[in-house]
Amino acid sequence: MDSYRIKTINAIAAEGLALFDDRYQVSPDEENPHGIVVRSSPVDIDSYPELLAIARAGAGVNNIPVDAATEKGICVFNTPGANANAVVELVFTMLGIWLRNVHQGISFCQELTGLKGEELNQEVEARKKMFKGVEMAGKTLGVIGLGQIGVRVANAGVHHQMRVIGFDPFPVMGNIHNLSPDVELARSRKEVLEQADYVSVHVPLNKNTRGLVSTDFLKVMKDGAVLFNYARGPVVDEDAVLEALASGKLSGHITDFPSEKFIGHEQILITPHLGASTSESEENCACMAVSELKSYLEYGNITHSVNFPNVEAIPTVWVHTRLIVINHDKPGMIGLVTNILGKHHINIMSYSNESNGTVGYNIIDCENAVSAEVQQEIEACDGVIRTRVITYK
Numbered sequence: 291m292d293s294y295r296i297k298t299i300n301a302i303a304a305e306g307l308a309l310f311d312d313r314y315q316v317s318p319d320e321e322n323p324h325g326i327v328v329r330s331s332p333v334d335i336d337s338y339p340e341l342l343a344i345a346r347a348g349a350g351v352n353n354i355p356v357d358a359a360t361e362k363g364i365c366v367f368n369t370p371g372a373n374a375n376a377v378v379e380l381v382f383t384m385l386g387i388w389l390r391n392v393h394q395g396i397s398f399c400q401e402l403t404g405l406k407g408e409e410l411n412q413e414v415e416a417r418k419k420m421f422k423g424v425e426m427a428g429k430t431l432g433v434i435g436l437g438q439i440g441v442r443v444a445n446a447g448v449h450h451q452m453r454v455i456g457f458d459p460f461p462v463m464g465n466i467h468n469l470s471p472d473v474e475l476a477r478s479r480k481e482v483l484e485q486a487d488y489v490s491v492h493v494p495l496n497k498n499t500r501g502l503v504s505t506d507f508l509k510v511m512k513d514g515a516v517l518f519n520y521a522r523g524p525v526v527d528e529d530a531v532l533e534a535l536a537s538g539k540l541s542g543h544i545t546d547f548p549s550e551k552f553i554g555h556e557q558i559l560i561t562p563h564l565g566a567s568t569s570e571s572e573e574n575c576a577c578m579a580v581s582e583l584k585s586y587l588e589y590g591n592i593t594h595s596v597n598f599p600n601v602e603a604i605p606t607v608w609v610h611t612r613l614i615v616i617n618h619d620k621p622g623m624i625g626l627v628t629n630i631l632g633k634h635h636i637n638i639m640s641y642s643n644e645s646n647g648t649v650g651y652n653i654i655d656c657e658n659a660v661s662a663e664v665q666q667e668i669e670a671c672d673g674v675i676r677t678r679v680i681t682y683k
């Protein structure tokens with residue numbers, strides 16, 4: 291029976307870690323892991339020579355060098371949807387706080403110490419008009435990015451009797467199917483920005499979305515709109531936001547990403563990257579991440595990878611060895627592998643192959659053992675990134 295070394299980075303919920311059985315040695319101090327479970331901290335893949343997979347207990351993978359991992363044959367997983375509800379609840383909590391001046395009202399009340407009885411009552415009733423707010427109902431919410439979180443934010447807007455309009459240039463059918471029919475799907479980002487009183491951005495941070503909320507983005511928005519960023523700090527150009535606040539283009543900015551330029555600004559409400567910080571979300575993310583990692587290490591199966599194609603195959607009881615071949619997606623790779631196995635009289639019982647256009651991933655169940663020499667012969671072929679042998683007998 292194979293055993294595996296796992297490194298944890300950040301606080302991973304105990305419910306998830308409990309899924310590792312006694313074949314797993316799990317420690318934050320592991321120096322040569324087969325697998326890593328991580329939240330938001332950066333992962334230095336060059337430090338771990340035997341690393342096979344990284345499971346991100348969360349959605350964003352901008353803390354992991356995904357392209358470099360692909361080149362090394364390291365599979366990167368995330369946990370789509372596992373923390374989405376936590377983010378949605380916080381976005382609406384913050385919208386409510388902003389619209390009803392709750393943060394200012396709470397500060398006011400904290401300063402009422404010493405007042406008693408009728409005097410206290412009179413002070414409250416006289417001054418509460420300073421905190422009069424507006425309601426969400428009837429306002430227009432714009433959602434940029436209709437993924438796991440964006441769709442739920444849009445639906446929650448409908449639930450709060452808002453008009454909701456959303457845009458996503460690469461919509462995923464599974465997410466769009468979950469969208470309330472009352473959400474209007476825009477044909478362009480501009481269409482959303484021109485109409486929304488509140489704009490909430492839910493995109494991943496990557497080279498295309500860094501600085502997405504730019505001066506050009508902001509100038510299309512309605513005067514006095516409020517911008518929400520519960521995606522990632524660098525999605526927003528901070529100087530552009532500060533200018534928009536100064537000019538009145540934006541009346542407020544609500545963000546989960548404290549920055550030097552934003553801290554202390556009267557029109558900016560900041561939470562300390564709390565979007566996913568609920569017990570439920572942390573448990574969901576950890577359980578999903580650990581399950582994905584275990585399935586990969588024990589069977590080579592892939593669900594929710596951000597760099598490898600999804601493939602799942604359960605070995606029958608007759609399988610001796612499962613050979614995993616990870617290759618650049620180019621013609622001739624399957625023939626190459628099967629020829630080598632045939633030459634060495636290794637009988638293939640089943641062959642699963644999937645590609646995501648960049649990486650080809652093969653699960654080859656064999657009746658006989660696959661020796662280290664055969665494995666090396668395949669790994670030396672042009673186009674092969676990495677191989678792995680899992681033995682069941």
Ligand SMILES: NC(=O)c1ccc[n+]([C@@H]2O[C@H](COP(=O)([O-])OP(=O)(O)OC[C@H]3O[C@@H](n4cnc5c(N)ncnc54)[C@H](O)[C@@H]3O)[C@@H](O)[C@H]2O)c1
Nearest residue numbers: 349350435436437438439458460493494520521546565566
């Ligand atoms: N604040 C937090 O604690 C917290 C928690 C969870 C996720 N997040 C962030 O939120 C992001 C989104 O999470 P998710 O689970 O919804 O991911 P997701 O992958 O399900 O959805 C992202 C969506 O953004 C869309 N998109 C990409 N580029 C776009 C663009 N230029 N304009 C509009 N849409 C675009 C994609 O097509 C996709 O549908 C994560 O990548 C992460 O960075 C933050």
Ligand SMILES: O=C(O)CC[C@@H](O)C(=O)O
Nearest residue numbers: 329330348349350373566
């Ligand atoms: O792990 C966290 O606390 C934050 C996770 C969140 O930013 C995500 O991208 O899923």
